[in-house]
Amino acid sequence: MVTRRAMLRGVLLTAGGAATAFAGSDHLEHWLGWDRPPLGGGYASAADNLGAVAHGGVRIHYFRPTAEKLVALTFDDGPRPEYTPRFLDVLDEARVPATFFVVGRHLDEHAGLVGRRWDRHEVGNHSWSHDDLATLDLAGARRELERTHDAIKRHTGREATLLRPPYGHLGGSTVLAADTMGYDIALWSHQMREREYADDPGAQAYDLIDTMRPGSIVLAHDAGDQRRLVALHALPALIAGLQARGYRFVTVSELLNG
Numbered sequence: 001m002v003t004r005r006a007m008l009r010g011v012l013l014t015a016g017g018a019a020t021a022f023a024g025s026d027h028l029e030h031w032l033g034w035d036r037p038p039l040g041g042g043y044a045s046a047a048d049n050l051g052a053v054a055h056g057g058v059r060i061h062y063f064r065p066t067a068e069k070l071v072a073l074t075f076d077d078g079p080r081p082e083y084t085p086r087f088l089d090v091l092d093e094a095r096v097p098a099t100f101f102v103v104g105r106h107l108d109e110h111a112g113l114v115g116r117r118w119d120r121h122e123v124g125n126h127s128w129s130h131d132d133l134a135t136l137d138l139a140g141a142r143r144e145l146e147r148t149h150d151a152i153k154r155h156t157g158r159e160a161t162l163l164r165p166p167y168g169h170l171g172g173s174t175v176l177a178a179d180t181m182g183y184d185i186a187l188w189s190h191q192m193r194e195r196e197y198a199d200d201p202g203a204q205a206y207d208l209i210d211t212m213r214p215g216s217i218v219l220a221h222d223a224g225d226q227r228r229l230v231a232l233h234a235l236p237a238l239i240a241g242l243q244a245r246g247y248r249f250v251t252v253s254e255l256l257n258g
């Protein structure tokens, strides 16, 4: 039986083209995935599609160390009627900005919920349908992002500049689509732990306060099941606690662009 390690050795040994001990082997092709393309339409590297390269690279951030105590709150998956206005109420009350990574079809459906209420906040792209972009080819990833970009423009008058891929999953097609659109990619360094703290928003707030570092990006959701409401209930204590420790809230773009 040929182990994966042995097959890898075979691949490495044959990389120069001197031998083809395993090339053509059904085992190898299956292991490499050549017999089952992982993406609709084929592979997603930029190398075979240079025409799509606009900038030659994308910045991917989950954190940006800063001298000043800055922190960026982010809310994914909305807007949803049962959540988003309540988050906006808390943010308005505290007068702090945040970044909303919207699902395009939710925005199209519920744009009336937000309107001018997003004026103090940043709006980023979280795809149209919340598909795993890493399973799509370049055309599919671009469709997801461009449709949402257009919806953000239509409903807020603003051009999004940030992508947060659903699930934080990245494939080459996602990165290349972001490059094409001039986006940076924003992941996160901290997150609300809805399962762990579903019934204890105070503990959730202080878990984040205690582990916060200047330049952090905090993930929460303004959509989803009831457990995610812990983020809403933890938010006032989180904001007050961080402000008492000298933190200032900024949007993700403000954080990344200094």
Ligand SMILES: [Zn+2]
Binding pocket: 076, 077, 126, 130, 166, 167
């Ligand atoms: Zn999401």
